[in-house]
Amino acid sequence: MNILEVHNVSKSFKGVRAVDGVSLGLRQGDNLAIVGESGSGKTTLAKMIMGLITPDEGVIKAGRGTLQMVFQDPVGSLDPLWNVRSILKEALWHNRTLSGRQIEEKMASMLTKVGLSSGILGRFPHEFSGGERQRIAIARCLLACPRVLLLDEAVSALDTLVQKQITDLLKTLKQDLGLTYIFISHNLRLVRRFSDKIAVMHQGKIVEQGLMPAVLEAPQHPYTRQLLQAAFYTHL
Numbered sequence: 001m002n003i004l005e006v007h008n009v010s011k012s013f014k015g016v017r018a019v020d021g022v023s024l025g026l027r028q029g030d031n032l033a034i035v036g037e038s039g040s041g042k043t044t045l046a047k048m049i050m051g052l053i054t055p056d057e058g059v060i061k062a063g064r065g066t067l068q069m070v071f072q073d074p075v076g077s078l079d080p081l082w083n084v085r086s087i088l089k090e091a092l093w094h095n096r097t098l099s100g101r102q103i104e105e106k107m108a109s110m111l112t113k114v115g116l117s118s119g120i121l122g123r124f125p126h127e128f129s130g131g132e133r134q135r136i137a138i139a140r141c142l143l144a145c146p147r148v149l150l151l152d153e154a155v156s157a158l159d160t161l162v163q164k165q166i167t168d169l170l171k172t173l174k175q176d177l178g179l180t181y182i183f184i185s186h187n188l189r190l191v192r193r194f195s196d197k198i199a200v201m202h203q204g205k206i207v208e209q210g211l212m213p214a215v216l217e218a219p220q221h222p223y224t225r226q227l228l229q230a231a232f233y234t235h236l
């Protein structure tokens with residue numbers, strides 16, 4: 001049984017087809033990377049999956065309340081009037097049995113896991129760097145315990161050490177909790193390490209999808225070959 005199904009979904013903005021007839025299915029425990037150049041429709045597809053944008057055509061079937069997204073732009077996704085404590089607390093609303101003290105402990109421990117100090121709970125989003133804000137967004141997402149996480153360039157702005165720390169954390173959580181990931185990234189080297197499946201987007205379409213090693217070793221579409229050449233400087 002698929003946990004998420006996308007059937008022939010399209011979206012245009014002022015006549016430009018940002019997403020053009022995309023279909024994909026996700027099973028529980030899948031870790032799907034979506035790659036493709038800037039403007040190929042990745043974020044638009046993610047926002048349709050989240051229900052933030054209505055498709056012009058097509059159907060998306062997802063379980064209710066099971067999706068969370070880490071947005072590409074963490075400035076826009078964190079309320080500037082809320083401090084970190086309020087931002088993270090909101091993610092724990094579903095867990096009504098927690099005492100105030102347990103809530104504080106959970107928030108502090110998650111901040112440590114994403115490489116931030118638990119002493120920042122009283123601070124506001126504008127007081128952080130872009131990478132720190134992104135880590136706050138990731139912490140919020142993980143505290144909400146979704147079954148499916150959509151990570152849109154979630155670690156792209158971070159330096160490689162923190163990137164590794166967070167992708168390692170995501171992998172552990174995935175194993176422990178049986179999570180399902182859609183990992184959107186420009187970085188083929190990173191997705192090769194992180195994900196098991198890959199979908200390649202080009203001009204709004206998925207031109208190729210499959211298991212990571214199969215697609216990387218024997219890419220069928222010329223655009224996938226171009227992407228791989230650009231990423232690994234190899235002749236395929």
Ligand SMILES: Nc1ncnc2c1ncn2[C@@H]1O[C@H](COP(=O)(O)OP(=O)(O)OP(=O)(O)O)[C@@H](O)[C@H]1O
Nearest residue numbers: 013016018036037038039040041042043044045072
């Ligand atoms: N709200 C919008 N209004 C008009 N055009 C939009 C809107 N959102 C996206 N587009 C257009 O749709 C296309 C796909 O955009 P999208 O943000 O999905 O690309 P992307 O693959 O996420 O790119 P990037 O890698 O740069 O994040 C682009 O041409 C973009 O300009």
Ligand SMILES: [Mg+2]
Nearest residue numbers: 042043044072
């Ligand atoms: Mg995008």
